[in-house]
Amino acid sequence: xxxxxxxxxxxxxxxxxxxxxxxxxxxxxxxxxxxxxxxxxxxxxxxxxxxxxxxxxxxxxxxxxxxxxxxxxxxxxxxxxxxxxxxxxxxxxxxxxxxxxxxxxxxxxxxxxxxxxxxxxxxxxxxxxxxxxxxxxxxxxxxxxxxxxxxxxxxxxxxx
Amino acid sequence: xxxxxxxxxxxxxxxxxxxxxxxxxxxxxxxxxxxxxxxxxxxxxxxxxxxxxxxxxxxxxxxxxxxxxxxxxxxxxxxxxxxxxxxxxxxxxxxxxxxxxxxxxxxxxxxxxxxxxxxxxxxxxxxxxxxxxxxxxxxxxxxxxxxxxxxxxxxxxxxxxxxxxxxxxxxxxxxxxxxxxxxxxxxxxxxxxxxxxxxxxxxxxxxxxxxxxxxxxxxxxxxxxxxxxxxxxxxxxxxxxxxxxxxxxxxxxxxxxxxxxxxxxxxxxxxxxxxxxxxxxxxxxxxxxxx
Numbered sequence: 498x499x500x501x502x503x504x505x506x507x508x509x510x511x512x513x514x515x516x517x518x519x520x521x522x523x524x525x526x527x528x529x530x531x532x533x534x535x536x537x538x539x540x541x542x543x544x545x546x547x548x549x550x551x552x553x554x555x556x557x558x559x560x561x562x563x564x565x566x567x568x569x570x571x572x573x574x575x576x577x578x579x580x581x582x583x584x585x586x587x588x589x590x591x592x593x594x595x596x597x598x599x600x601x602x603x604x605x606x607x608x609x610x611x612x613x614x615x616x617x618x619x620x621x622x623x624x625x626x627x628x629x630x631x632x633x634x635x636x637x638x639x640x641x642x643x644x645x646x647x648x649x650x651x652x653x654x655x656x657x
Numbered sequence: 658x659x660x661x662x663x664x665x666x667x668x669x670x671x672x673x674x675x676x677x678x679x680x681x682x683x684x685x686x687x688x689x690x691x692x693x694x695x696x697x698x699x700x701x702x703x704x705x706x707x708x709x710x711x712x713x714x715x716x717x718x719x720x721x722x723x724x725x726x727x728x729x730x731x732x733x734x735x736x737x738x739x740x741x742x743x744x745x746x747x748x749x750x751x752x753x754x755x756x757x758x759x760x761x762x763x764x765x766x767x768x769x770x771x772x773x774x775x776x777x778x779x780x781x782x783x784x785x786x787x788x789x790x791x792x793x794x795x796x797x798x799x800x801x802x803x804x805x806x807x808x809x810x811x812x813x814x815x816x817x818x819x820x821x822x823x824x825x826x827x828x829x830x831x832x833x834x835x836x837x838x839x840x841x842x843x844x845x846x847x848x849x850x851x852x853x854x855x856x857x858x859x860x861x862x863x864x865x866x867x868x869x870x871x872x873x874x875x876x877x878x879x880x881x882x883x884x885x886x887x888x889x890x891x892x893x894x895x896x897x898x899x900x901x902x903x904x905x906x907x908x909x910x911x912x913x914x915x916x917x918x919x920x921x922x923x924x925x926x927x928x929x930x931x932x933x934x935x936x937x938x939x940x941x942x943x944x945x946x947x948x
Contacts, residue, residue: 502663519663519709520699542697544850546763555737555766561696562767563689565663566711609762630849631761 506567508533509577517564524548526564527574535575537601539633546632549605550574556612558631575604578611586656587611587649596645598636606632610646618657619650665711669797669826672712676822677799679708686710688824690718690733691767693760694776710824717826718771723748724832729795731827732771736783737762739770749830750945751839751858751938755786758843761850771825774807777817780878784811785858786841788875788885793829802826808875811882837862838945840938843877844930846921853878854922857910857934859942861898867947869893874906874939878921879914879931886913889935898943906939907932 501516508531515530527533527550536559539547543561550559551573559572578585587610590596597603606629613620613628620628625646626639634642666672679686685707689695695709712718718733723744730739736756739745746753756770759782773783774794787807794805796819807828810817819825833839843856856877864870874889892905911932918924 500662519661520706522696541700543693543760543764546761549763552766555735556763557766558763561691561693561764563663563692563696563709565665566692566713568665612762627849628762631763 502565504564504568506569507571509573515564519563519565521564522560523550523552523562523564523567523572524559526567527559527572530564533574533576535604537604539601539605544631544633545602546605546609546629547602549608549632551608551612556609573608575608578607585611586652587614587646590645590649590652591642594641594645594648596637596641602632602634602636606634606642610642610649613646614650614653618653620646622647659706661706661709663709663711665714667714669715669717672710672715672824673797673799673822675708675710676824680822684708686821688712688775690769690772690775691735692772693764693768694772694778712824715826720827721745726832728830728832729827730770730830732775732825733769734771735766736768736770737765740765748833749790749839751841751860751942752783752786752790752830755783755841755843755856755858758782758841771827774810774828775817775819775825777811777813777815777882779814779881779883780853780856781883782841782843782853782856782877784883785856785875785877786839787828787830787858788883789839789841789858789860789873790830790833791860791873795826795829796823797826798823804829808883808885814881833860834862836864836946837871838942838947840941840945842934842938842941844934852921855879855914855916855927855931855934856883857931857938859906859935859938861893861939861942861946863898863943863946867897869896869898869902869943872898872906874910874935876910876914876931876935879916879927884913886910886935888913893939898939903936903939907936910935 539545722729839860841858843853845851862871872890872893889906889909896902916927
């Protein structure tokens, strides 16, 4: 008999309850049980960063976290980045700089880039590139992504 | 077991009884810390159902204690968390750098030094740095904790001395005395996010006259397990760890290595590079000890 695990967690500020199997990932839980399909699956082995979310404020690959491990934790996904007033500046800058093509890697990049700017509001290019080394993009060549993050940092500095 | 199961015990005793019960029932268990190796392995070459025992919910595996004599690092603490401690970084810069070399920001949010050790890969980057720092594994057993030096913990590629009824609580490291420095260097063909072709960890202690009184050298990715190289340490003790002394340690590391040829490098290449890494890491460790 398969017994499912009951998980109580908070996703983007909302309390959520779900049932999952022991080997199911947090990524599966978000997409298949909670219907939050903004987080994408790329490699499933922690190499590409497409499934990046925040777990208790720390950047993780949701494919390498079990759904059961989200018990009692706070998860932030791409769906939690924009607020009622509109897009977050990082999202806006990705659009302005055309820092995406196919878009599969974009949610992971935006969650990771926002986490960087929350921690370090004025990163240099090298810091941005190393921080985002765990997010792979096969379309853009990264340059537009780095420029979008630099521009977002500047805009945040001016608005604060 | 026909399906996977998951438990998250909250005490050492509880983990031990879960492991003992499973062993008694012939069930396979899998200790889980950050999961950055375990979950990948579960999805690829080893998908046999088992009981996942999450060891992240214990006070002991999450503890960092910096004492006058000894430093304790809990087995489940993510490397990203460790690297936010300025005190640890100043005491054990080489060890913290070895952890910082592993994986992306996302991986470092989960991956632990204890997990790197229990995964027991020949190329685990933190392992030579732990051995260089004389780290000792604290292993919980039914009859109390037992302590095993890291170099004796490893028994082969992906294997270690723990039984299925034991688990790693953390690592004890002698607090570095004054005029001690450590360093770890690895070679990879790119700048980031890769597995070591070869690696070397060095710790050196000097007296007030700048003479080396104690040295530990360990090499990685050039044998089935990371190795302690006493001959390299002997080449440094009693010297000022100048270039000629470091070249003798380099030769000892190349001699001690027994690498394989694979897609990451040949036997000859690894044997050479591991010596060079020892020499360069030794120079950094010396600079740290004397600054």
